[in-house]
Amino acid sequence: MASRNIKKGITGLEAIIITGIIGGGTLLGMVMIPFILRVHLLVLVTSLYEYNNAQLSLLTLLSLQNKTTLYQNISTHILMNKPQNTEFIKEKMDLISDCYKLYTLSKDLASKIPEGCDLRYKAEALIVLPYNPSKLVERIMLEIG
Amino acid sequence: MSKGLGPVAVIAIIVVAALCIEGTILSNLIFRMENVRRAIREARIIEAINKMEFVKRALLISLDFSFYQASYDICGNGGFYQKDCNPYWRIYDAVYFPEFRENLKMKILEYLNNYANSLNQEVKVPSYDKIEFEKKAMTNLENAILCSYYRCSEPEKMKEIPECSEIYGTERYCNLDAESFPVEFYGKDRIEKSTLSSKMNLDCIMVEGISKQYSSFFDYFIDFLRTLQSYANLIVKMIVNLGKVELSYIIADKGAVVKYGQQENCWVLPSFDSLELAGEMIQIFTYKETFKLGIDPLSVVITVKTTFIKNSPPNLIDVNVSSSQLLTLEESDMKLTEIPSMKRRYFTQLFKMFSEAKSRFYDEDSIYNAIISAIDSLPSECKSISIASCSPIDANAKEILNQRCPNILESLENRIKDEISKLNSIVDKIEIIVEIEDVKTDSEGSCRTDFRTSPECCPPDSEDEECPLYVVVCNYNYYGAAKVLVRIKDNSEEYPVYDANEGTTDFRKNELRFYVLSGNKNLIEIPTDNCQS
Secondary structure, eight states, X not given: OHHHHHHHOBOHHHHHHHHHHHHHHHHHHHHHHXXXXXXXXXXXXXXXXXXXXXXXXXXXXXXOBSSSBHHHHHHHHXXXXXXXXXXXXXXXXHHHOSSEEXXXXXXXXXXXXXXXXXXXXXXXXXXXXXXXXSOSEEEEEEEEO | OOOOBOHXXXXXXXXXXXXXXXXXXXXXXXXXXXXXXXXXXXXXXXXXXXXXXXXXXHHHHHXXXXXXXXXXXXXXXTTOSOOSSBOEEEETTEEOOOOHHXXXXXXXXXXXHHHHHHHOSSSBOOOOOEEEEEEEOOTTHHHHHHHHHHHHSOGGGGGGSHHHHHHHTTOOOOOTTOSOOOOBOOOSSOOOXXXXXXXXXXXXXXXXXXXXXXXXXXXXHHHHHHHHHHHHHHHHHHHHHTTTSOOOOOOOSOTTTOEEOSSTTOEEOOOOOOHXXXXXXXXXXXXXXXXXXXXXXXXXXXXXXOOOOTTOOOOEEEEEEEOSSOEEEEETTEEEEEOOOEEEEEEOSHHHHHHHHHIIIIISOHHHHHHHHHHHTSOGGGTEEEEEESSOXXXXXXXXXXXXXXXXXXXXXXXXHHHHHTTOEEETTEEEEEEEEEEEEEEEEEEEEEEEEEGGGSOTTOOOSOEEEEEEEEEEEEEEEEEEEEEEEEOSOOEEEEETTTTEEEEEOOEEEEEEEEESSOOSOOOSOBSOO
16 A cells, blocks of 8 residues: 555645745755855955955055154164164054054064954065165065954 | 645656755855955955055155165265265366256166165066156245234334345234234245145145154244145045044143144144244144144145245255156056156255355355465565675575574464364354365565665774665565365254265265365365266
């Protein structure tokens, strides 16, 4: 009997249940996938924004000025090691972030790394130095959390 | 018993459902991939723009450093371009005035292109091939401001400044209650109107800095103009990027001067009305903490009519550089290009230094004049010596001079040194130092003997009433020559520059150095290695 029933097919109730499961799964998939995608895009956009912010922070930093630009302060400090410039650089960096590290390959310029600070984002740029025969540009790095 | 669906129908339903699910998943995946691709591309575009901005910023600072270094080098070499030579501006009657403007341009381009080569990495930086100077003079701006002030407060004092009548005529009173009284600066030769706010389509701009005590309103005003006009765009960026940062301000106790504007984080100055206003602004700047000052460009009604005075050197210079090629950042699927032209304004004493030097050592010969003054000051008894003797005298001019005026040439040398040292002076912030490297003196005398008679020359037992008297008259001409090193130092600013002699880069003052060899006789050997090509 049982084998005959199978041959005849499933009943209407079973078909409704199967269709319901498949349809439900399909609907769930249709709803969930965009949701997952949305979360993914949000993470992507956020990380993009934060990444750009690190680079923009460095750009901003190099644009700050009063009588002379902070850019010149940094570059003269790199080349001439003027200690009075350090405080000025640090003061301006504090305006940009609470968690940062500004450095070149050979010198730490300013840093503030409180507990829990995660220096995730990094930007770098070439900075020009006051004229000298040996080296005119230096790579400067900014890491911010 | 119901028939139900057959297995084929069930399979068909499952297949259709699977296809639907697959289609949904695939389309979502495609959308997602496309979004990711776009997002990455956008990120790369932003990153590329930022890279370009870094290079543009670096090039602007490169121009600053190149200008400082070129000014320092050109001044150190007396205005001449070539090195390893002695910059003489005068060798006796021959004068050599360098084409320092052209030399300065060439040097700036040379250094700027060195920077461009160093920056030529990811972003392709072209060489600069064109440079122009646009000179501006604001030398009597201070007087114009004073006139403006006196006109309102102390009209009688306007008489002290001759230019006031030219500026304001007979109108000597103004309405202090007027809400908007623009400060105007009038020129004699050329009138140029420019409104500071003309290019700023923004609600608020900011000037940031460390508090500073300005010695005069003029200093402040120059500083302010320079800051505002040169960096307005950058300041705007700063505000945008620091929009969320809490900025601290200092509240001026002179509330009437600065009012809190409608814009958040922005102080608004209504306008520059008069020196009184400016005077109170200076008090704001005396605070020792960091200040931030906002200016509402729409209400700043400064009309600057730039003043040009005949024969006065400009102290503001706009440097424009350009290249025939483009700044280029090229990646696999994008290409960014930018015109690399730059314009920077510098407040410089350079032209004033050259102007002072030219008037003293080229147009006039101050060293020659000093030598002549020294010679004139010699005692007259050493310029003409008369000796009377009853016996014949050996009329040797040199010996006679040595007997009557011993060490006269040393005395002349000292007098020349004293006269030359009087040339040391300070004009505004420009210090003129004349260092004597060599002084040589000489004299030339000729004697003649007059034969006269005198009874005093007759021996006691002589019967003659008159006996021969030998009168020797020696006249002397004096000569001097001096080689001096003229140093004209700008004490107003220090620049980060490299000094080849010391081999270091440090903050140094600009110093124009050149030699002058002058005198009324060629006593010092004429140099052969002067820079005159």
